[in-house]
Amino acid sequence: MSRKIFIFDTTLRDGEQVPGAKLNKRQKIEIAQQLAVLGVDVIEAGFPCSSPDDLAAVKAISENVKGPVITGLARAVVEDIDIAWEAVRNAERPRIHVFLGSSDIHLQKKLRQDRATALRQAVDAVKYAKRFCEDVEYSTEDASRTDFEYLCRVLDAVIKEGATVVNVPDTVGYAVPDEFGEIIRKLREKVPGLDKVTLSVHCHNDLGLAVANSLAAVSNGANQIECTINGVGERAGNASLEELVMVLKTRHATFDAHTDVKSQEIYRTSRMVSRLMNVPVQPNKAIVGANAFAHSSGIHQDGILKDRSTYEIMKPEDVGIRQHKIVLTARSGRAALRHRLTELGYTILPEVFDRVYNRFINVADRKKEIGSEDLHSIVEIELTRVPETYTFHSLQLMSGSSMVPLASVTLTREGVKITDAATGNGPVDAVFHGIERIVGVSGKLRDYDLKAVTMGRDALGEAMVRVEIEGTVYSGTGASPDVIEASARAYLNAFNRYFANSH
Ligand SMILES: CC(=O)SCCNC(=O)CCNC(=O)[C@H](O)C(C)(C)COP(=O)(O)OP(=O)(O)OC[C@H]1O[C@@H](n2cnc3c(N)ncnc32)[C@H](O)[C@@H]1OP(=O)(O)O
């Protein structure tokens, strides 16, 4: 059986220190309940002395959320500890979490006291907290920048005073993995009392190393990691819970350690925290970002469709994401397009498929993402295709509120480009006249309909026309993100039907 790593979630305390992420009591309870479902071992519900509202929230969480240990943070002073205890005393499993700086920088510049005084304050605080609560965690703030011998003395002293958990924070995210792992390894060597308590780490992400440092600590004997959902937290944030949990799950053999987190609840929890804190998750965020399980390039899509192990080291279902996404873009290939068309119910003959693919690439080059509606439109155009006497090549338009629109249209016939220009009552009319001048036949527009077939500013526009040419009405369709071009393609399509009919 591998070693159990305790997950201490501080989303509601350190995470809530993110500017603008303040949660009210109801929101905190909602998140705490989800954290319990997620299966974290400890919920740090807040800093109860910071405001009456936070005290009330931590109290309500203690009374209502069952399962995890509930803790509240306190400075190493009796007033904070009294309030923290008031907040957590009704929890099923209460813990008081006391902290004090230990680095010379913090002692001299912030707390303005010497090491001996701070050591006494730490011991007194633990002693005082133990009067109320059996489970007391002590954190040596800024441990990674603390003189090592002094750090050992503090930890040894608070353990002797009854601390059940001692936490070694990299408060300012200064450590690098080898060095931080070494601190943990040496602490285990020099502080024998650590064998009887939980050894915790709490890493910040100022250099982007919070998860790596936490894992280095795990490899060297830490058995609790403090972390937050989506990695939210003071400044660049804390170690991300979902990343840590999924590293330990995916690379289980490497660490020979596990957590009791129900990984399938990760995505739901991430969405909830992001929504309630109003802190968006970046698309490329590991595990929970919108693109974490999306494949958009042709070679990857082809690989994934053949066997997902080619480009996926985790199953999206394992983090609560229904399935991976195959996103169709201009970088997609035939395999992904064929797969999506099959999903949409199309069986397309090989010779038609090539045309569909070419049109797809053409549209995708002008549009970021191709959705189902785009595909329906592309396929319909290709399936109802007539031989092209003339093929659309390009158009240029000069138009404005105080000028007569002028269109220059280029078509090809048997590979030869033909360009002509015309004016019109509006830009579309000018383009239609340009087409008529090239094909040498004119038509009467009987019906013209333009609609966006997809959503967004770069929506694909589909034009449908009915044109009377020499007494017969011909339909035409055309699609493009450019509505004038869609109209031109539709108009030309009607003329091509006329030519196909009359030859
Ligand atoms: C690394 C961390 O994340 S630590 C947690 C950070 N989170 C927070 O600070 C959020 C909650 N904080 C608060 O609401 C307020 O800062 C309070 C209620 C704790 C204190 O408010 P105030 O009394 O107005 O003090 P203020 O915030 O201005 O300064 C902090 C004081 O606490 C002292 N202090 C800081 N840490 C500790 C500690 N662990 N133990 C004892 N005293 C401490 C500081 O030296 C300073 O004391 P001073 O006023 O005598 O110089």
Ligand SMILES: CC(C)C(=O)C(=O)O
């Ligand atoms: C209070 C402590 C644990 C902390 O948040 C830190 O040191 O970053």
Ligand SMILES: [Mg+2]
């Ligand atoms: Mg912190």
